[in-house]
Structures are given as C-alpha cells and as structure tokens.
Amino acid sequence: MSYFKNLITKFIMMMQKRPGLLAVFAFCSGVASYVLVERKESFSQIIAILLLVSWIWLIVDNWLRDKVEQRFGVAVSPNFMRFALQMVQQESLFFALPFFLAVTSWNHPQAIFTSLIILCAFISVVDPLYYRKLAKHSIFFTVFHNFALFVVILVTLPILLNLTTSQSLGVALITAIIFTLPSLGNLMPNARWWRFPLLVLLLCILSAGLWQLRSWVPPAALRLTDITLSHQVDVEQRKPVGSIKQLDTYSLHELGLYSWTAVKAPRGLNEKVFHVWLLNNNVVDRIALNITGGREQGYRAWTHKVNFPANSVGKWQVQVVTESGQLIGLTKFTVTQ
Template sequence: MNFLKSLINQFAHLMQNRPGLMAVLAFSSGVASYVLVDRKESLAQFIALFLLFSWLWLLIDNWLRERVEQHFGVAMSPNIMRFVLQMVQQESLFFALPFFLAVTSWDHPQAIFTALIIFCAFISLIDPLYYKKLAPNRTLFVVFHAFALFVVLLVILPILLNLTTSQSLAAALIAAIVLTIPSLGNLMQNGRWWRLPVSILLLCVLSAGLWQLRSWVPPAALRLTGITLSHEVDLEQRQPGASIKQLDAYTLHHQGLYTWTAVKAPRGLNEKIFHVWLLNNKEVDRITLDIKGGRDQGYRAWTHKLNFPSNPVGKWQVKVVTESEQLIGLTRFTVSP
C-alpha cells in the first residue's frame, strides 16, 4: 500500500511540475481518436470511455477516497484530488479540440464557440490562471467545470452511442447539468448557502441560452469533405459534373442545379441533414437528405432543385445543416440576369 501511495504521489508531482506534458498527451489522444473514429476502432472508443469514467469518478470523489482509505489505508491528499480535477478538465478540452478545429467554419459564429474551447484549454494549462484566478471564483469555476463536460460529451456520445448530432447536443446539455450538480458540494466547500441554488439556476439559464444559439456549436461528429453545385451527377460513379459558381437566370430555370455533398461521419451513425437554399440571405427552400457514416471519403449524396423564384438574380448560398441547425458547411454562387 505504501508503494501504491508513493506511486500516486510521484505521478501527481510529475504532472504538477510539467503541466504541458498532460496537455500534449491529451491533445495527442484527441488526434488519435479523431483519426480512428471513422473506423470505430477500439482505441477511439477506449479513450472516450476513459474520459466518461473519469467524470463519473469525480462524482464519487469523497465516497471513493473514504473507501480507499478504509480498506487499503491509502489517504488521498486534497491537493492531489484538486489536481486530478484539473487534469480531467484539461484532458477533456484538449481531447475534444481536434474534432472542433476540423469542422469549424471560421467565417461563422461557430468560430466563437471553438475559440472559447481554446481559451478554456489554455486556462486549464496555466496553473497561476487556473488556481489563482479561476478556482477562487466558485461560480465561474462551476460554469467552467460544466462547459468542459459539455464539450467532451459532444464528441464521445456519437462515438460510443451513435447518437445523431442533434441528439448528442440535447443529451450533452442535460448530462452536463445533471452530472455537475452532485459535484457542486465539492466545488463549493465552505461556501454560503445561497451559492448552490444560484449556481444550479445559472447552469440552467446558460444551457437554455446555448440551446437557442445551438447553430453556433460546430457538429463535432460530422465533417464536410466535399460540396459541389453542378447541372449533372454521374449516378454510377456518384460524382458531380463541372462545378458552377456563376450562371444566368434562364439556365437556372431550365436546367436547375444539383447539390452534391460528401459528409464524413462515424461508422454506424445515421443522420438526417438539410440542404438549405438562401437568396440574398433569405431562406427559399430546404431539402432533406439522409446520410450514413463509415466512408473514408465521406457519404456521397445529392439533391436536385428545379423550383426557383421567378426572379432568382442575386447572391445564393447552399448551407448543409443538421436537424438542430448546426452548420456543417456551405457553398456560394451568383445568378445574373
């Protein structure tokens, strides 16, 4: 038992002295999982399971410490437990980061959400910021804790349970609140009585606000690998014809346009997406498309639009979005008189 206690203390001491090492390991595991997730390799699932169990372990922190000390005589220092909490948050943020970096549209409000992940990951890495600025502010720390859990759930739920992007978003929001509430007692020790209900109310309000802004959340499990507008599609090869970025109104009305897309998703994931047509930033049509995950080049599918307004002149966009309005990607074209 003394050897086990010594080993745990040595590991904690090493990680505390080299916080950057944990960030590198976490980011590397995220990249590895991102590469393997399309084939649903066991390693990607193992990493996701490890993170999920890490968060569940935090819920029974006090109970577990008491049982370990009672049965094995190993007393876990509160400093070690605080470090473990920081390590799990750091691992979660750096693990999820490669997924969001790969799918974010940087000219869209999605960039704000991904930038927030980068900022939180940076805070978790710098001890003076984490322990002296963030941790003493208990309300802010609870929000940080819930956000790290929410971000990692957005990634691991499609990997482990094959939930759609919309299902994952809703489940992650609910789970982030439900799993954070039991942790509030540990996070807010010796705090005033009103901090607990206020923190719960704050989490609920933030979750409701985030749901209203769900289009700002990048779909971590989906990535657009190709989008082309064309007058024709090769049905046998499942490939589009020549790409079109500009055409006249007469050609548009008489030939229409195909929207060919290739969307990469985890194997086993079935998702409903939409091709949303906008003229001068106003939606004029929405076409449903079902995709299946597992192809290395992305699931190739297309829709054909023939019905256009009588005056289609202007700047057009075709957005590829999920059921929860999360943007996967888009393309633009112009129609002249």
C-alpha cells in the same frame, strides 16, 4: 501491492511537476481518436469511456479518497483532488479540441464556440490563471467546470452510442447539469445555501440559451469533405460533372442545380441532414437528405433543385445543416441576369 503504490505515487508527482504534459497527451489522443473514430476503432471508444469514467470519479471523490487510502496506503489530500479536477478538465478540453477544430466554419459564429474551447483549454494549463483568477470565483469556476463536461460529452456520445448530432447536443446539455450538481459542494465549499439553487438556475438558463444558439455549436461527429454545385451528376461514379460558382437566370431555371455533398460520419451513425438554399441571406428552400457513416471518402449524395424564384438574381448559399440547425459546411454562388 507496493509496486502499484509506487506507480501511483510516481504518476501523481510527475503530473504535478509537468502539468503541460497531460495537455499534450490529451490533444494527441484527441487527434488519434478523430482519425480512428470513422472506423469505430476500439482505441477511440476506450479513451471516450475513460474520460467519462474520470468525471464520475470526481463526483465520488470523497468516497474515492478513503478507498485509495485504504487500498494503496496513499493519503489523497484535498489539494490533490483540486489538481485532479484541473487534470480532468484539461484532458477533456484538449481531447475534444481536434474534433471541433476540424469541423468549424471560421466565417460563421461557430468560430466563437471553438475559440471559447481554445481559451478554456489555455486557462486550464496556466496555473496562475486557473487558481488565482478562475478558481477564486465560484460562479465562473462552476460554469467553466460545466462547460468542460458539456464539451467532452458532446464528442463522446456519437463515438460510444451512435447518437445523432441533435440527440447528442440535447443529452449533453442535460447530462452536464446533472453531473455538475454533485460537485457543487466541492466547487463551493463555504458558500451560503441560497447560492446553490441560484447557480443551478444559472446553469439551466445558460443551457437553454445555448440550445437556442445551437447553430453556433459545430457538429463534432460530422465533417463536410466536399460540396459541389453542378448541372449534372454521374450516378454510376457518384460524382458531379463540373463545378459552378456563377451562372445566369436562364441556365438556372432551365437546368436547375444539383447540390453534391460528401459528409464523413462515424461508422454506424445514421443522420438526417438538410440542404438549405438561401438567396441574399433569406431561406428559399430546405431539402432533406439521409446519410450513413463509416465511408472513408464520406457519404456521397445529392439533391436536385429545379424550382427557383422568378427573381433569382443575387448571392446564393447552400448550407448543409443538421436537424437541430448546426452548420456542417456551405458553398456560395452568384446568379446574374
């Protein structure tokens, strides 16, 4: 028993002396999990479970504090629990970051969401910003806490439960609020009673707003490895014949266009995506496509569009989006007279 007591004590002291070490470890584990998740390796699932368990641990921190003292003889102070909260938030943000960096379209509002994760991860590492600026403002700190929880749930649900991107987003928004509620007493220890319902209302409004802006949230479980436009597809080889970035209206109407895509997804995940055709930023068509996860090169499939507007001249886009409207990737082409 004394061995475990010494081990826990050493871990606590090491993390307090080298808080940046955890951020490096969390980021590396996120990279490793991102690589392994497509094969549904147990390593990535174990890390996902540990992250979720760590949040549950924080929810029952008062009970845990007494049990640790009884079991190991280690008195866990409130200051340590505040450090533990910072540690779990830091671990969650840095773990999720590689997933979002890999799928973000930086010429899209998705860049704002991923940049926000980067900013929050940076704040979680810098103690003067975290304790002297953020932690002193209970409302901002609670929103920060809720956001870190939302981000990690959004990543872990597809890994553990094979939920679709749309399902994961909805469940993550609701679960983050529910899991934040038991922590409000610790996050706002001396707040007046009316602040709690007001803060819950604020979190609900922010979640509803994020749902309305869900196209800004990168689909962490999916990644577009290739998208090509062509007049033909080699069905046996399951690949496009040629690539088109510009064509005239005659070729467009006579031959139509194939939109060929390869989308990587975790093994066991079945997802419906859409090819959305836009002319001068106006939606012209929306074609459904079912994909299956687990393929090393991504699930290769295509749609064939033959019906185009009479006046098709202009700048076109083909966007690959989820059922909830989250952008996976896109390609552009131009139609001339």
